[in-house]
Amino acid sequence: MAQNFEIVERVGVSSVSVSDAIKSAVFGAGKERPVAWFEVTRQRGCVTDNGDLEYQVTVKVGRKLG
Amino acid sequence: MAQNFEIVERVGVSSVSVSDAIKSAVFGAGKERPVAWFEVTRQRGCVTDNGDLEYQVTVKVGRKLG
Amino acid sequence: MAQNFEIVERVGVSSVSVSDAIKSAVFGAGKERPVAWFEVTRQRGCVTDNGDLEYQVTVKVGRKLG
Amino acid sequence: MAQNFEIVERVGVSSVSVSDAIKSAVFGAGKERPVAWFEVTRQRGCVTDNGDLEYQVTVKVGRKLG
Amino acid sequence: MAQNFEIVERVGVSSVSVSDAIKSAVFGAGKERPVAWFEVTRQRGCVTDNGDLEYQVTVKVGRKLG
Amino acid sequence: MAQNFEIVERVGVSSVSVSDAIKSAVFGAGKERPVAWFEVTRQRGCVTDNGDLEYQVTVKVGRKLG
Amino acid sequence: MAQNFEIVERVGVSSVSVSDAIKSAVFGAGKERPVAWFEVTRQRGCVTDNGDLEYQVTVKVGRKLG
Amino acid sequence: MAQNFEIVERVGVSSVSVSDAIKSAVFGAGKERPVAWFEVTRQRGCVTDNGDLEYQVTVKVGRKLG
Amino acid sequence: MAQNFEIVERVGVSSVSVSDAIKSAVFGAGKERPVAWFEVTRQRGCVTDNGDLEYQVTVKVGRKLG
Amino acid sequence: MAQNFEIVERVGVSSVSVSDAIKSAVFGAGKERPVAWFEVTRQRGCVTDNGDLEYQVTVKVGRKLG
Amino acid sequence: MAQNFEIVERVGVSSVSVSDAIKSAVFGAGKERPVAWFEVTRQRGCVTDNGDLEYQVTVKVGRKLG
Amino acid sequence: MAQNFEIVERVGVSSVSVSDAIKSAVFGAGKERPVAWFEVTRQRGCVTDNGDLEYQVTVKVGRKLG
Structure with missing residues (x-):
């Protein structure tokens, strides 16, 4: 029987780059x-107290079950 | 290292109000x-047997991961 | 045989609250x-002449067909 | 008490222009x-047998309920 | 003059298949x-008391007006 | 000549209710x-330090231009 | 250094045509x-008191920043 | 007090049909x-090495919380 | 056997009107x-050097395959 | 160097089932x-002259480039 | 009283990278x-005369009001 | 007469970065x-056998027609 997958949603945070947050x-x-x-699925972020950007990237991740 | 987040999806139910379901x-x-x-992300509901509204509100919740 | 449903779209209007318009x-x-x-499906509104908010909430309603 | 509205969906057809179909x-x-x-909400169309365009424009129409 | 169309929204229900619900x-x-x-436009469903799937498929239907 | 409008986007914040944030x-x-x-257009929020909800509601506002 | 742009949102109104409202x-x-x-981004309108259509077209406009 | 629900996202896989993957x-x-x-919420798939279709259907599933 | 179709995406350009670009x-x-x-599927445009509007309209076109 | 892909859009037609059209x-x-x-990406259809359904299913297809 | 925010939409331009445009x-x-x-909210770009990519990234920016 | 454009959809693949895939x-x-x-229009990817990320970025490309 074919295997199924679950999809979980995570937000990666990085002050370096979008790729790093992914x-x-x-x-x-x-x-x-x-x-x-x-x-x-979404790329947000904020400006930190010392003026740098913090990237907050939402990622849906597919993982094989059982 | 920066902390990541998970996003979980929940449906709150209330017969009082939308805010109460949230x-x-x-x-x-x-x-x-x-x-x-x-x-x-979604506001639905139904009419109960005694004619009142039941609010069913879908909410995505971000939680900090250990 | 299973019963079908129709979906009609209505806009409820209220000067009291979003829940009241629903x-x-x-x-x-x-x-x-x-x-x-x-x-x-949509929450709009306007400001009335005496400065209050009027809520205009679009709702899709499912009704069982005979 | 405030009056409600219904929204009905229609497709207007015209071989003249989009405005005419609306x-x-x-x-x-x-x-x-x-x-x-x-x-x-949608602008489609086809090419008629004599090579002209026929515009088929979907319009949601709000109408005041009695 | 070209004929117009109305679009109505229906939910078909079937315990057999998606196509049957359509x-x-x-x-x-x-x-x-x-x-x-x-x-x-939407494919939902539920699990019935005896463990089968019930398909509830939302369909927009275009019908020629008079 | 007909008057035009501008649309500005605002986020209202309230610890009381969604309507209050609007x-x-x-x-x-x-x-x-x-x-x-x-x-x-969007309803978000957070949990404050003392455990209450803070509603952050995004609203597009149409304003008549001079 | 490359120049940036701002995007503002406007609603043009016309009783003549969609193009005129744009x-x-x-x-x-x-x-x-x-x-x-x-x-x-959106094409709405209403029927005026003398039975004509008034077009209300939402347009996002990109403008070069100094 | 009313019971809440969680929504989890799964991908069902089947080489037979879309319904089977659901x-x-x-x-x-x-x-x-x-x-x-x-x-x-999504219907994808691929062609297997022996030329058949494999259906990969994403399904959001609502489950009652204890 | 039923015939299939391909969909290609084109952008029509016109300085006259949206219909002309379509x-x-x-x-x-x-x-x-x-x-x-x-x-x-999309209506964009720009202002030409002599101050006129140029309409750039994206159209998905269905064509019958051999 | 990694290989790229093209995505083409096709509409499959079948009077048997959605899966057959895919x-x-x-x-x-x-x-x-x-x-x-x-x-x-889209499931449409029509009713044929003898009262059967014809399924018209839009499919985006990814193909490996040389 | 809680402070509100405005959201403005900007397009950042860079010939270096997406992050630089943000x-x-x-x-x-x-x-x-x-x-x-x-x-x-959108990532576009063009090819410059000397064959490089220019990234044009649309960003919605939230700013605290007075 | 103004020139038209075609839009084609491609997926760029890179194990280095999102920008490289674009x-x-x-x-x-x-x-x-x-x-x-x-x-x-879409940013996906997978984890390769040696544990690195492979970026698969979907890009719509506008090209001037002869």
Whole structure:
């Protein structure tokens, strides 16, 4: 029987770059279960107290079940 | 290293008001892990047998990951 | 055979609150046929001449067909 | 008590212009009940046998309920 | 003068298949007026008490006006 | 000649209710120019330090231009 | 360094045609700052007291920043 | 007090049909907690090495919380 | 066996009107293969050097495959 | 260097079922170039002269480029 | 009383990277008023005369009002 | 007469960064016809066997027609 997947939604945070925030979210989600794919769904951020940008990137992560 | 977040989706139910349904969803999600933010994504409902409205509000809840 | 439903779209108007506008739309649609469920799809409004808010809430209403 | 509205969806057809198709849909909907507002939601069309364009414009029409 | 169309929204219900639910919605809408086209806009469902799936498919149906 | 409108986007904040946050956004926007209409486009919020909800409601506000 | 742009949202009103309403919105926005591009995002309207259509077209206008 | 629901997102996989993939996702999600409703949100797939279609259907599943 | 269709996306450009830009896109796409239908998906434009509007209308065009 | 993909949009037509229409679109697109994945983006249809349903399913098809 | 926010829409331009275009838009918007948050809503670009990419990133910027 | 454009959809793949995947898609599309503009419409990816991220970025590319 074919295997199913679950999709979990994570927000990766990074003060370096958008790509770094994506990696943080995906690798975090991969600690619990192997990641099959991911999709970026929202890119937000804020300005920190010392004037830098903090990237907050929402990522949907597909993980193989059982 | 910056902390990441998970987003979980809940439906709060209330026969009182939309705000009450939001609170129910958010406080329920907060029992397991502290809530950082929430976003209302759908407002539905039905008419109960005694003719009142029951509000069913879908809320995405962001929670800080350990 | 399973029963089908129709979906009609109504705009409830209220100067009291969003919930009151929802009720107005749903109960109005229920006069003609029993309401099975409803969904809020748009929340607009205007400022009346005496400076109060008037809420105009669009609601899709599902009704069971005979 | 404030009056409610119904929203009906019509497709106006015209071989002249998009505006003409909008008018056709709105005036048609207005024959049954006074039109309060309208909103264009889709613009499609086809090429007729003699090579002209036929415009098919979907319009949501708000009408005041008795 | 070109003929206009109305679009009505129906939910077809079936415990057999998605296609069966579509048919139910379209043929139901066709009893009142000839159907020109249809479009599937939402596919939901529930699990019945004996563990089967019930498909509830929302269909927009275009019908030619008089 | 017909008058045009501008649309500005505001976020109203309230710890009382969604309606209160809407009012805050609309009345704030109305201090600079008369408000013709408003539309709610997003409802977010957070949990404050003492455990209450803070509602942050995004509202698009239409204002008549001179 | 590359120049940035601002996007402002305007509603042009015309009793003549959709194109006329677009022009009204774009030229109005251009009085304050040169217009780089525009995008039509919503087409609404109403029926005036003497039975004509009034077009209300929402336009996002991109303007080059100093 | 009214009970709340959680919504989880699953991808059901089947080489037979779309309906089969839906069933796989819904019944999989039901092993952990009773399913109240489901909604199909995306239908993708691929071509397998022997030239057949594999359906990958994303389903949001609502489950009643204890 | 039923015939399939392809959908191609074109941008028609005109300094006259939106309808003229639609025609330009549809007739251009029809030179290669007969057009079955079209749908307008985006309306943009710019201001030319002599102060006129240039309409850039995106159209999806359905064409019957051999 | 990694290989890129193109996405083409096709409408499969079938009087049998939605799945049959998907297959028709995907296999048609695969005659020119190997199909990597597909995604269903719209499900429409019409009623044929003898009262049956004809399914018209829009599918985006990803194909590996040389 | 709680403070409100305004949301302004900016397009940042950069020939270096997407992140650089985001920074340009956010820091530009921050010259007039402190930035509370930002959200990326569209990523476009063009090819310059010497064959490089120019990134044009639309960013919605939230700024605290007086 | 004004020139028209076609829009083609490509997926650029890169194990380096999102920007690199965009470049790959745009430059690939430019080999056949000059690129006028591009727009990023989806950002996905997967985890490769050695644990790195592979970015798969969907780009719509506008190209001037002869």
